[in-house]
Amino acid sequence: MIKKQLIMDKALELFAQQGFEATSVQQITEHCGISKGAFYLSFKSKDELILALIDHFMMQFTSNIDYQVKNTNDNEKLLYKFYFATFHSFHQHSDFAKILIKEQTQSFNEELIFKMRYYDRLMENVILTMVERLYGEEIQHTKYDLIYCIKGFMKTYSELFLFYNLPLDLDLLSQSLVEKTNLLARHITVPFISHELVQMFQQPMNEEIKREQIIEIIEQKIKEIEESIEKESLILLKQQLLEPTFSPAILKGLLENIRNHAHCKWISYLLRSYFKL
Structure with a gap:
């Protein structure tokens, strides 16, 4: 597990300098100080490594935002906390965020594109939950x-400080986007994207993960984590x-125990969705 994380960390440094395509497995192994054999014990190919990096970043990003939306009880603060958490996460993982944005515009790798669409759909669902809670019937047709306006804000403003090195005032940026979002929510009258249009251009995605799959992931994490x-x-x-007995309060406490562990963020997200917490 430690060697796998080392490879991911060192590969990220090279990808940031050269991009995915120009970086070879040979360069990665030399940068890590390991043999090619050791690399292939952890990853079958460079593509598998790239997808693992995407999963690592997007799982943390999605689970962090989802947690903020589901655990902010004050609606007056919800939108602010959403934007603050979003841009804080981009800033915290700025090296990989830069690579991801660049590579998405250049890549013809179908697996990479599918992977990013998957996480994009998850984020759309988080945003949908948030706007329905905040505005209710007021935005039923808009x-x-x-959602697409909010996604546009996320992408455009993140690029400002990722690529132009502008000073980042998270508080001011979040306040500004809360104001803009509220104006749009209350004054949009001519919607372009309807529910029917969404169904046409979005491919079906199996978003419901089965209990057996979650159990399998938990068992793997239990093996990886030391006593704690x-x-x-x-x-x-x-x-x-396997056998439900805990109250929602106990479940929330257990999920809170694992939420900030580096290897448990995604399972925390999956369990919150499964238990509808």
Whole structure:
């Protein structure tokens, strides 16, 4: 596990300098100080490494934003916390965010494109949950336009500080985008993107992960993590999936125990969605 993380960290440094295409496995192994054999014990190919990096970044990004939306009880603060968490995450992982934005505009790799569409759909669902909660019936016919406006804000403003090195005032940026979003939500009258249009251009995606798949992921995490409160919590969460006995309050406590562990963010997201918390 440590060697795999080392490869990902060192490869990221090279990808940031040269891009995906120009970086070879040979360069990665030399930069890591390992043999090619050691590389292939962790990853079958450079493409698998790239997809692992995308998963690592997008799982953390999606789970962090989803947590903020689901656990902010004050609607007055919800939109602000959404934008603050979004741009804080971009800033925290700026090297990989830069690579991802550049490579998406140049890539013809179908697997990479499919992977990014998958996470894009997950983020759309998070935003949809948020805007329906905030504006209700007021945006019934305009909510999909509003979602795409919010996604546009996320992409455009993140590029300002990722590529132009502008000073980043997260508080001011979040306040500014809250104001813009509220104006759009309350004054859009001519929607372009309807529910029917969304259904036409979005491919069906199996968003419901099965209980057995979650259990399999938990079992893998239990093997990877050393003895800790996170490991104990994972064991209890697995028991809950097999034989539900805990109250929602206990479940939330167990999920809170694992939420900030580097290797548990995604399973925390999956469990919150599964238990509808």
